[in-house]
Amino acid sequence: MLKVFCAPARYTQGPDATRQLGSEIKNLGLEGPILILAGGSAVRLLEKIWVDTFAQAGLSYTVLPFSGECTVAEIQQGREAAVAFKARLILGAGGGKVLDAARAIAAELELPVVNCPTVASSDAPCSAVSVIYSPEGLVEEYRFFRRNPDLVLVDTTLIARSPARLLIAGMGDALATWFEAKVCAEGGVKNLRGGASTRSALALAELCYKTLLADGLGALQALRQQQVNESLERLVEANTLLSGLGFESAGLAAAHAVHNGLTTAPGAQRYLHGEKVAFGVITQLLLEDQPEAIVQEVLGFSKSVGLPITFAEIGIPYPTASLLETIALRTTVAGETIHHEPFPVTPQTVIAALRAADAAGAAFHRAQTL
Ligand SMILES: [Zn+2]
The missing domain is CATH 1.20.1090.10 (Dehydroquinate synthase-like - alpha domain)
Incomplete structure (x- = not known):
């Protein structure tokens, strides 16, 4: 069995990272118009910064409000809006379900996708998987896409202002990564891309666990003061990048x-x-x-x-x-x-x-x- 490792094409993280969103997109050779699918709080927090960063980069965009659930109907609506706007890039901003919907819209239109999580509550942002729900909120299907996101941009200033419960839940998801990855690697189990685990995936999964133990409490302290510190930076990376690479390239x-x-x-x-x-x-x-x-x-x-x-x-x-x-x-x-x-x-x-x-x-x- 061949070993397979997958990851987003670029991962960018730090305080006020959104201010550089336009230039990050440009540096990757991506172009507008951009369809932004965004949750209500993401729009409130980010709309002013979008105006500046996209104007500086010369990128046009439009914002489509997200309904709250990643359903087949929501994806269809986003797809129609993207076609009408002649979008050449799909950008998701908000929680996990917004990002799942943005990835699914981009995959259907074979367009590049950028994920901007505003919380660090799960390992999904870096992955090439979306969970589709029924309008009643039940899991309907898992969709696996050909490619991981072209860019995942995490603004830790936003994460520092997010609810503690969401960051803690992200730690719970990340806590599983090392223990599940080990089982899959030792047992020769196929990862989510149908390949064997690399030593790299396993090493990242272990670093994920060690980071939680070392920085979990320090990150929560930063969140209580709505400040970014080094523990929060490391913890957000563990919840989002290390856990995401670990689960997708090693397994569950x-x-x-x-x-x-x-x-x-x-x-x-x-x-x-x-x-x-x-x-x-x-x-x-x-x-x-x-x-x-x-x-x-x-x-x-x-x-x-x-x-x-x-x-x-x-x-x-x-x-x-x-x-x-x-x-x-x-x-x-x-x-x-x-x-x-x-x-x-x-x-x-x-x-x-x-x-x-x-x-x-x-x-x-x-x-x-x-
Ligand atoms: Zn999970």
Whole structure:
């Protein structure tokens, strides 16, 4: 099997990075007109800066407000607007769903795409994957595109003003990267591009984990003061770039499958992707029977930044046996990434690991309060 590594053509990050958006686009040889798909808060925060940066670069643009959900209808509407405007570049600005929709519009029109995330809540911005939802908000399909974004530009001044819960959720998503990448690399599992993992992808995934441990708390401190510091810079890079490259070029395993299982629990639905993934990481470690020191390290990190470590903290305080069975059945459905683990996984072993994760989390809380 050939090894495959994929990444955005360019990644740019730093305070007030948006001021250089026009020149970054120009330097890549990309041209307008640009169709900007943007969420409401992205428009409010950025519209004045867009006027300047695009005028300086001589790029014309128009803004299409995003409806809030990445649906087939939203993509169709964006596609029509892009054609009407004769757009030669699609730019997404906002949260994960805006970027997913922008990527899908660009792929359908075979146009280059620029992603400008305004939060660091997941590993999606650098990827060539979009999640398409039904108008009711349920996952409909995953679309895999030929190419990763041409540019991902992250303005850390914006991230420093974003809600702490979103940055913490991004840490939860990034917490899974190293543990899932290791499973895939050691097991010779195909990554999301159908190739084997490179040593580079694995090294980046490990750096992702180490960065969380070193800079998670410092980054949160910066966010509370709405200031950019070096910890926030490193943490945003871990959540966005390292985690994105790690998951796409190495692969996923139990933690994300447990997340998918948890989406069947009504109480867990108001919790963010990265929050459910974080509980999935602890479940994966117990499923794999990892050494106590690793489990304690992950519990310690999660608790320190405020990620969930018990059932109660993901909205299912007293799960019934039948709810746990529903979660486990979804987690172990054929084709799920939990089957990348190097041993057979059954709904029964998942239920046992879920219970063990909750018990370990509760015991950790108790030990901390003594
Ligand atoms: Zn994820």
